[in-house]
Amino acid sequence: MPETKTATDTASLAPDFRDDLDRIIAPYRNERGALIAVLQKVQEKLGYLPEPAIAQVAKAMRLSESEVFGVATFYNFFRLKPVGARLVQVCRGTACHVRGGPRILESVKKHLGIGEGQTTADLKYSLETVACIGACALAPNIVINNETYGRMTSKKVAELLGEG
Numbered sequence: 001m002p003e004t005k006t007a008t009d010t011a012s013l014a015p016d017f018r019d020d021l022d023r024i025i026a027p028y029r030n031e032r033g034a035l036i037a038v039l040q041k042v043q044e045k046l047g048y049l050p051e052p053a054i055a056q057v058a059k060a061m062r063l064s065e066s067e068v069f070g071v072a073t074f075y076n077f078f079r080l081k082p083v084g085a086r087l088v089q090v091c092r093g094t095a096c097h098v099r100g101g102p103r104i105l106e107s108v109k110k111h112l113g114i115g116e117g118q119t120t121a122d123l124k125y126s127l128e129t130v131a132c133i134g135a136c137a138l139a140p141n142i143v144i145n146n147e148t149y150g151r152m153t154s155k156k157v158a159e160l161l162g163e164g
C-alpha cells in the first residue's frame with residue numbers, strides 16, 4: 001500500500017510548496033496529457049490537492065483551472081482536502097464485510113464523529129473505506145497510517161482510537 005501523507009506532513013511543506021510544485025511540473029510543462037501523472041505527484045508531495053496547487057498546475061500546463069479541477073474531482077483517488085494526522089481506513093472487501101466490517105465502520109464513525117471521506121475539525125483523524133487490502137485471514141481489518149489491525153471488534157476500535 002502506498003504511503004499516505006498526513007496533515008502533519010503537509011503543514012511542514014506549506015511555506016515552500018510553490019518551488020516544490022515547480023520542480024514536479026517542470027518535466028511535463030508542455031504535455032497536457034500528463035495532467036493525471038502531475039496531479040498524482042503533487043498529491044504524493046502535499047498529501048492532497050489544495051486550490052493554490054491546482055491553480056499553479058493549470059497555469060504551468062496552460063490549462064484552465066476548471067479543467068484541472070474537473071480531472072481532480074473525477075477520479076476518486078485525488079483528495080481535495082487535507083488528510084488528518086491519523087488516516088483510518090476500514091476495509092470494505094467481501095471477507096471483511098462478511099465478518100462484521102460494517103459494524104466496525106459504524107464504531108469508527110461513532111467514535112470519531114465523522115463519516116466516510118471526512119476529517120475531524122482538529123485534523124487529527126480522517127476516515128475512508130478501502131477495497132480488500134489482502135489480509136482477509138485477519139478480517140475484519142482496519143488500517144491506520146499504513147499499519148494493519150486485524151480481527152477488529154468495537155472494543156478494539158475504542159482502544160485504538162482512544163484519544164479520538
Ligand code: FES
Nearest residue numbers: 091093096132135
Ligand atoms: S476483504 Fe478485507 S482484507 Fe480482504
